Amino acid sequence: MSPTPSLREDAARLLREGRVKLVIGYRAHAGGGQGPAVPEGACRAPLAGGGGRRPAFIEEAHRAGELVFDGACSQNLAAYLKKPEVRARMPLAIVASEAVGRSLVSLAAESQFAQGALLALAFRGERYEGVKEVEELAALAREAAPEPRRDPDIGRRLAELAAWPAQRRAEWWSARFSRCTRCYACRAACPGCYCQRCVTERNVPQWVSTAALGHGNYAWNMIRAFHQAGRCTLCGACASACPQGLPLMLLNTFLAAQAAEQFDVEAGLDPAAKPLIGTWDPEDDNSFFT
Amino acid sequence: MSRLGVFVCHCGENIGRTVDCAAVAAAAARFPGVVHSVDYKYMCSDPGQSMIKKAIADLKLTGVVVAACSPRMHERTFRSAAAQAGLNPYLLEMANVREHCSWVHADRAAATAKAVELVRLMVEKTRRDRALRPVRVPVEPTAMVVGGGIAGIQAALDIAAGGKKVVLVESGPSIGGHMARLSETFPTLDCSQCILTPRMVEAASHPNIRLMTYAEVAAVEGFVGNFEVTVRRKARFVDPDKCTGCGDCWNRCPQKRIPSEFDAGLGARRAIYVPFPQAVPNKPVIDAERCTMLKQGKCGLCAKVCPRGAVDFKDRDRLEKVKVGAVVLATGFELWDHASYGEYGGGRLADVIDGFAFERLASASGPTGGAIKRPSDGAEPKTVVFIQCCGSRDEKKGLPYCSKICCMYTAKHAMLYRHKVHDGEATVFYMDIRATGKGYEEFVRRAIDNDGARYVRGRVSRVYRRQDGRLVVKGADTLAGRPVTVLADMVVLADAVRPRRGSERLAQLFGVGYDQHGFYSEAHPKLRPVETAAAGVFLAGACQAPKDIPDAVAQASAAAAKTLGLFSQPQLEREPVIARVNRNLCSHCRSCVHTCPYGAVKDFEVKDRAGSVLKVVAEVNEGLCQGCGTCVAVCRSHCIDLDGFTDEQIHAQIAALEAA
Known part of the structure; x- marks a missing residue:
């Protein structure tokens, strides 16, 4: 826990000086045990072992000493920015691993917090980098990942799936999705799922059936994946939250790769990025029109 | 129920x-x-x-x-x-x-x-329909006409005559366009400048018309009735308010050998110049690329001789915002670059010229004073070959469409040539003669029957220069079914008509469609030939398709009529098929803001009674929204809906089909 002293000092200073009202970070969990498992395909370090970690919400400078950071801090804290009670405490600071940092940059691009409303206590690996504005966080992310990071195992499994006939692939996914209980833990864990009303909860008209069955399950999981296309930073929070162990990172990685290959879009690196779905350029490839 | x-x-x-x-x-x-x-x-x-x-x-x-x-x-x-x-x-x-x-x-x-x-x-x-009310938006009763050729001038004059203000934006130093460059016009052979310059002067002096020459559209905001156009006024380096157009500056400018664009490169101009003597306004500009004072800080002669102190080397481009309610695009055409037809020698052989060069040779105000002299040595060409469809109707190497005006101007060229060079021979290679206007067929017949133009139906395969300097034109006479070779002193290529370079950029600024060649798209090819898909933006002239002067003028008047119709009421009624944002549900991801092709979605601050901002959401401007539904499609939480085509309605339709 070598980096933590200056993390604690910075957090205490920001709170003391009134620059932030809240610091979101990690604390050691008294009960011990493991944090959420890191799923295959997530672009962050696997658990380094050790004790459990829980989110910490610190509003008083004297409590900053509770903060810890190490490889076990795998939960994506950016998801808390969805909560109204957290948003009401802006400006705030958030302890940002590389994965959290990219989520924050992605959220900044979608104007989910005002400029200056959020500071990051940024880490690169386990090295503390100091207090960063969003632009600096983006620069850090670009520096840390000059090339898109993709899990090679996921890549191989995607290639296998791609080689199958479409029918077999659809059946394979149907079988996976049939296990979905529609608990929406994936949505709760995902920083990008911040819609005030999710499309699946729309009932007039109801486009997506909410029953945890066949078509509704298929539609829900596919729609969620497509809603993340060009936005997902591959943090893996959804897959590690899924109690049924659905291979959600296959979908996320596939769409991220498509976004990168076809449109040169890599989420979480540019706070001024325009949305992939919904922007167009006269120079876009139009060859698919016949 | x-x-x-x-x-x-x-x-x-x-x-x-x-x-x-x-x-x-x-x-x-x-x-x-x-x-x-x-x-x-x-x-x-x-x-x-x-x-x-x-x-x-x-x-x-x-x-x-x-x-x-x-x-x-x-x-x-x-x-x-x-x-x-x-x-x-x-x-x-x-x-x-x-x-x-x-x-x-x-x-x-x-x-x-x-x-x-x-x-x-x-x-x-x-x-599931709901009663809707038309959207009303106010109208700024001023029009902008982009392009100061004959179409733009006509549109501006007609709108001005209707009592409305017009801003006429022209990218060159003078209005007049291509028509000012023509010698005579078909089918009556009246002098082009004689009929055009009165219109130019009228446009310049009309109290309702404001000329903005040497200016370009830089940005467009707003919507029908309420456009805000940013115009870039290019640096002239001459204060038009002080300048009297006396000509001392351009007569003294030492840069004498700059090829004149107006004369198709056959004549020369100075670095400070008016493009032609009847230019409107008759105020010079300085070509910053050619002026040694602006490039190297040496010379400054024009400033020294100007009796009014009008030359200002510190002049810079300026941006000016203009509010207008309607726009007429009249950006015109240019000729296809015949260098792509290497076998005709265009651009390589001095005596292979395009139609505009021939116009300048035949024009009394041209570099030769109206005498037909070939560019290479100034000799009078005794045989001239005119090649039609150079780039037109050629899907392989050129453009698939017919350029429409070339049959007529080639007949005119042959006629003018024979009028000026009585012992000269004019040979025209053509694919078909398309002379469908009023008096057009008679005009072509006159060129053939009275003026002795020799028409050969067939394509030319090659033009090359013999050692003695004469041009050899090899082609086929497809009526006789045999190859033909003609020796020529000069060859005139009837290059295809294409939209002006940069017209696509302008179309994108105004949200106007264009075809694969860059011609602007009308709203309906038959029933709405003057309107565009962008409300309040109309078309005139050759920017839409190749057009001759009568067609361009007719369309310009039509565009003016449309503009005046728009301005005839203080408020516009628009179809109420517009998108609406549910403020309670909007998460302000701004996907809709980025995606709206009309810039109709903007941020809106929801405030409490004390005026503090509770949250920011997206909001649709009713005047700008065209009801395309793109925002509805990108909204992940479906918190945007389209009046008249709601999600609920479409879902009900699909469900009904499924149930049946």
């Missing part, structure tokens, strides 16, 4: 031949919410419309479905009938059982079944 009326039209035989209209009406009578269902031979006829009106009044209908043709055709007709009967017109919908059904199917039973389904869908939609 809905009380709907369904009216099935036979459209004479158009629908009735393939669809059993009576059966459709009978089936529709059983749909939920339908209280009245009939069929009739011509619903759009007066008795047909009266049936609808009477049913609305007598049966207190809450909605109407007319199963007939496309809504583009008659929606307006039926909606105004509904309005006359006291029903909100947006509670009337059309089921297209003609274009979408009878015209595309042969099997009567299947087509009838499909028509029933189409009516079922519209019944479901109409049950």
